[in-house]
Amino acid sequence: MLVWEREEPPSRPVPAPLSRERILGAAIGLADVDGLEAVSLRKVAAVLGVGPMRLYGYIATKEELLDLMVDAVHAEIRPVGDGWREALHSLAETTRQAAHRHEWFADLIGGRPRLGPHALARGEAVLAAMGDIDLDIVVPAVDAVDAYVIGAVRREITEWRAERATGMDKRQWQATFGPYLERVFATGRFPALESVVRDGPHPDPDETFRTGLDFILDGIEARISN
Amino acid sequence: MLVWEREEPPSRPVPAPLSRERILGAAIGLADVDGLEAVSLRKVAAVLGVGPMRLYGYIATKEELLDLMVDAVHAEIRPVGDGWREALHSLAETTRQAAHRHEWFADLIGGRPRLGPHALARGEAVLAAMGDIDLDIVVPAVDAVDAYVIGAVRREITEWRAERATGMDKRQWQATFGPYLERVFATGRFPALESVVRDGPHPDPDETFRTGLDFILDGIEARISN
DNA sequence: GCTTGCATCGATACGGCGTATTTGCCTGAT
DNA sequence: ATCAGGCAAATACGCCGTATCGATGCAAGC
Missing domain, CATH: 1.10.357.10 (Tetracycline Repressor, domain 2)
Known part of the structure; x- marks a missing residue:
């Protein structure tokens, strides 16, 4: 009888990998709902279920995120x-x-x-x-x-x-x-x-x-x- | 012989009393030189030589100070x-x-x-x-x-x-x-x-x-x- | 198979912010 | 002399952007 060697965690399926696009989307969503002053790196990260520092792997600074938001519009x-x-x-x-x-x-x-x-x-x-x-x-x-x-x-x-x-x-x-x-x-x-x-x-x-x-x-x- | 009963402190003369105008002037001065992001209530108060909380006797909020600045222009x-x-x-x-x-x-x-x-x-x-x-x-x-x-x-x-x-x-x-x-x-x-x-x-x-x-x-x- | 190095991610930390709250002092009245 | 009240200062809180550090997990070498 075979044993499964890698069990998939059933309750929390693999979260979509972080990306510039997902960060941008989360930031725009926050801004649409609660205004620009609600866009903080901490809150964006919280929406995505990660720590704030993770974002710095995809954007260099908050200013860059704001630039991305403007460009998206x-x-x-x-x-x-x-x-x-x-x-x-x-x-x-x-x-x-x-x-x-x-x-x-x-x-x-x-x-x-x-x-x-x-x-x-x-x-x-x-x-x-x-x-x-x-x-x-x-x-x-x-x-x-x-x-x-x-x-x-x-x-x-x-x-x-x-x-x-x-x-x-x-x-x-x-x-x-x-x-x-x-x-x-x-x-x-x-x-x-x-x-x-x-x-x-x-x-x-x-x-x-x-x-x-x-x-x-x-x-x-x-x-x-x- | 008369004694003077209230000696004036000679080294630090009476500082000009705080006022909305002086606060506004300090804020505009900071903004002119170092940009708007240099205007913080702490820095404005420091320019005037007082603690940050003193400002709240003259303005209700930082937003009000910004409004005053715009109106001044x-x-x-x-x-x-x-x-x-x-x-x-x-x-x-x-x-x-x-x-x-x-x-x-x-x-x-x-x-x-x-x-x-x-x-x-x-x-x-x-x-x-x-x-x-x-x-x-x-x-x-x-x-x-x-x-x-x-x-x-x-x-x-x-x-x-x-x-x-x-x-x-x-x-x-x-x-x-x-x-x-x-x-x-x-x-x-x-x-x-x-x-x-x-x-x-x-x-x-x-x-x-x-x-x-x-x-x-x-x-x-x-x-x-x- | 075990160790070692490295990369990656989370946590913690720092300095600054606006502002609420507490503390301490000074004055004037009783 | 004592006390009350008002005001200035200090301290504190929660949030921010971001630097730094520590743990963790994986790949390569013996």
């Missing part, structure tokens, strides 16, 4: 459609959507120089979608749209967090900040601001984003067909 | 000149200059919801300088310029830091990243990127910033005089 950003205007428009919109899926992206975007493979692939796709317009226009145009999207997304998510922090919806928010603004306006030092808050437009975030983007695209179009 | 940002276009242009330029004076501002801008008195005053000055254009245009226009400036400044300072981190000047930087880019391009997966890097324009930061800003201002102008 770039994989979700691609221009679609025909023509330069549609390309830039969809570039902006898909970036914004990616930031909505990963709020922490707004904290990191524009603040990290590293060009990972997905960021490069995004850049390549954007340039390819711009057609054969003069590079002297394409480069500044893409840069301008990128800059706008970075700022717009940052502001939007920051504001959304602030609203969420006080009460849930916009009604709650107005009830909270209303008195503060009333007191500020009562000083009479901000008449123009006061009139804007009272009588100005209060567009929703989608419209605000699109309007600003259209300004840029119109400005670019004027330059292209000068 | 807003005091340096004002539109100048006549007409809406000059107002928005100078708003963008003075913001960029403030970020050059305080690099850490680029790390915080757009990521902090709090409206301090100087931020409100800046907003008031901008609106006042916009003249009597329809609010339905002024509000999106200012928002768009703000968003663009946030992103542009962030990218510019991030890139500048990356260059400074490797070697000092641009020549050094190309020598460092050149081989990496060569290897990436050698894969043939990024032909459009490659042609841009090889044949595309390489404008200086000032020009890049102005070009993107002009796109937006042109787009706004088209909307105003539709």
